[in-house]
Amino acid sequence: DADVTQTPRNRITKTGKRIMLECSQTKGHDRMYWYRQDPGLGLRLIYYSFDVKDINKGEISDGYSVSRQAQAKFSLSLESAIPNQTALYFCATAGQKSYNEQFFGPGTRLTVL
Amino acid sequence: TQLLEQSPQFLSIQEGENLTVYCNSSSVFSSLQWYRQEPGEGPVLLVTVVTGGEVKKLKRLTFQFGDARKDSSLHITAAQPGDTGLYLCAGYFGNEKLTFGTGTRLTIIP
Numbered sequence: 001d002a003d004v005t006q007t008p009r010n011r012i013t014k015t016g017k018r019i020m021l022e023c024s025q026t027k028g029h030d031r032m033y034w035y036r037q038d039p040g041l042g043l044r045l046i047y048y049s050f051d052v053k054d055i056n057k058g059e060i061s062d063g064y065s066v067s068r069q070a071q072a073k074f075s076l077s078l079e080s081a082i083p084n085q086t087a088l089y090f091c092a093t094a095g096q097k098s099y100n101e102q103f104f105g106p107g108t109r110l111t112v113l
Numbered sequence: 114t115q116l117l118e119q120s121p122q123f124l125s126i127q128e129g130e131n132l133t134v135y136c137n138s139s140s141v142f143s144s145l146q147w148y149r150q151e152p153g154e155g156p157v158l159l160v161t162v163v164t165g166g167e168v169k170k171l172k173r174l175t176f177q178f179g180d181a182r183k184d185s186s187l188h189i190t191a192a193q194p195g196d197t198g199l200y201l202c203a204g205y206f207g208n209e210k211l212t213f214g215t216g217t218r219l220t221i222i223p
Contacts, residue, residue: 004155031209035213040122040215041215042117042119042201042213042214042215042216043156043201043203043213044213045210045211045212048209048210050209058210090155090156092155099143099144099146099161099163099205101146101158101161102156102158102211104154104155104156104157105155106153106154106155107153107154107155
């Protein structure tokens with residue numbers, strides 16, 4: 001079984017709809033991250049969390065919110081989706097050590113019409 | 114916001130050729146990582162470099178960290194079709210967040 005799972009894998013929605021993307025991990029890591037990937041722009045950090053009570057904004061948090069329901073679960077919400085939020089979304093986890101490897105989920109492809 | 118520039122953005126070469134991909138920043142990295150991403154999957158770590166001037170080898174892949182810790186390179190010897198993918202550099206700039214480069218999309222033609 002995969003260590004980091006994301007649901008759904010693909011989603012098509014309409015402008016103005018609320019969308020939740022979910023991430024679960026079995027690696028026992030405290031640190032979790034949400035990234036967005038667009039062609040030619042690499043991965044950009046949306047939000048990150050170092051433990052259940054810790055939530056931090058990343059580079060592009062506007063229009064997004066997150067919830068860390070448990071050590072193993074980190075959800076990303078788009079309260080009112082807009083077309084320029086069409087992208088590939090990745091969840092990642094990392095351990096406590098410095099310069100840690102980040103382990104990525106398989107991604108969610110979101111299309112906002 | 115720190116920026117990482119990767120070059121080239123796209124590279125298509127014949128099997129058996131050598132290639133080098135570059136990652137540059139105007140700021141000093143605490144450490145730098147290289148990831149490879151295949152279609153439909155998330156990035157997977159290839160290597161972490163920490164010390165200026167450090168060189169690491171992973172089979173046919175050689176990673177170098179610049180002396181000033183502002184740049185890095187990935188050299189592939191005798192490229193094979195299995196090397197095809199998106200190569201991403203990512204740097205820590207003294208904090209806990211990774212900043213990713215824009216990526217190099219590599220295609221190896223059999």
